[in-house]
Amino acid sequence: MFPRFVRLATAAATAALVLAGGARAQEKELAPDLLVKTVTLDVVDLIQKDKDIQKGDRKKLITLIEAKVLPHFNFQAMTSSAVGRNWDKATAEQKARLTDEFRTLLVRTYSSALAAYSNQKFDFRPLRAKPADTDVTVNVRIVQSGDQPVTIDYDMEKRPGGWKVWDVRVGGISLVANYRTEFDNQIRESGVEGLIKTLNAKNNSQVQPAVAGVPKK
């Protein structure tokens, strides 16, 4: 039912991600807090310099995120955690497709959030962890006038390919946990296949607004 080339493409993309992660690790293995800081500042700098992205070119922004940010995320872990106890009900092939669709959804959401970024200051908090720890949380705060800082917490795990993010919490709201109920309901109603279909429809239907903040209607 599912076109074979998509599966192949998924496998190729996964392999590419693994390779990218491997290459990076050989270069230099950064501490998790340094990694978050480097990538964040790097991406923000690139966005601010890029005139197309400033004008609202969402495709270019997504390409940038895929190149710079994605290699540091463990999407398989994020997906399995969001799917929760139903994960083992899925076949290996379904798991791959689920991960793929969830990644697309997260990247879009992430690009949406980045598009709304406008010169706020970052406050990179010192890492509170022992050197031997393999599961840490990196705290970043976005400071804004007249309001409480927005916290962004990255839950990261040390993997063979370097530190990988397995959950992001914005203002205390875990992305992974927030999808858990939705995924659970969907699987109960129409099974794993139904969830994949819903995600796929969601990803394909989304018309990205050209300029941040302009309502669709």
Add this chain to the structure above:
Amino acid sequence: MLRMLRDCVLLLLLAGAAGCATTNGDSRDPAEGFNRAMYAFNDGFDEAIGKPVATAYRNVLPSPVRSAVRNFFANIADLWIGANNLLQGKPADTVTDWARFAFNTTIGLFGLIDVASEIGLEKHDEDFGQTFGRWGAADGAYLVWPLLGSSSVRDSVGLIFDISLDPVLQHEPVRVRNAMSILRATGKRADLLDASRILEEAALDRYVFQRDAYLQRRRSQVYDGNPPRAERQVPRAETSDPEPAQSSAPGATRADPAAMEAAVRLLEQPASAAASSGG
């Protein structure tokens, strides 16, 4: 007294929700039918009035003016934020909040400029719902109120205190009060335009997404951003978990003072919750 009040509200609620079918039987949301109706109403209101007005506000007023409006109301709010921090046993934060108020009201020209943040006095965000949470009250059932939006039994009780003590809402004459309240609400909605757009793009079911985000957010706020870290959900451990209900309730962690309340809450739930944790 608080407990009694809570139980009264809960009873009222269960009576009101008895007629509504609970579509997914989420134990945190026994009034889902009622809540979804309120959510639809709020959504309609937002599409028709809230969002257009907020968008116009953002397009017409330059950013510094909007900041001044935001700062002005944030400054007034710092008074009760400080009081709530005192009630939560954090006097150092209270000192910060009230020092912010003193600096911003004077040097900051009646709060229009947030000078306190510039000199390192950080803004906090507290309310009575958080204070009750700090004292050990669990959220109770999730609730959606017309215009006020997401809440819970605990936070609704908190809201009664917040509103009846709000200097803006208690301001005389009524005309000034109304104008100020509308300005404040418009500014708040305008600040959330980006966030609401992201929510629309991210959610499969916006009601569920927003409800879970609200409950997670409140839990984080009660613990001032450092809630006890939830157990990481590894799929393999997941299947051997005998209590599936627990995995979907981020509020229920073992060494949690709220755990007792949660247990009581479970007992208060109708059979649907018990059935789901048994299966």
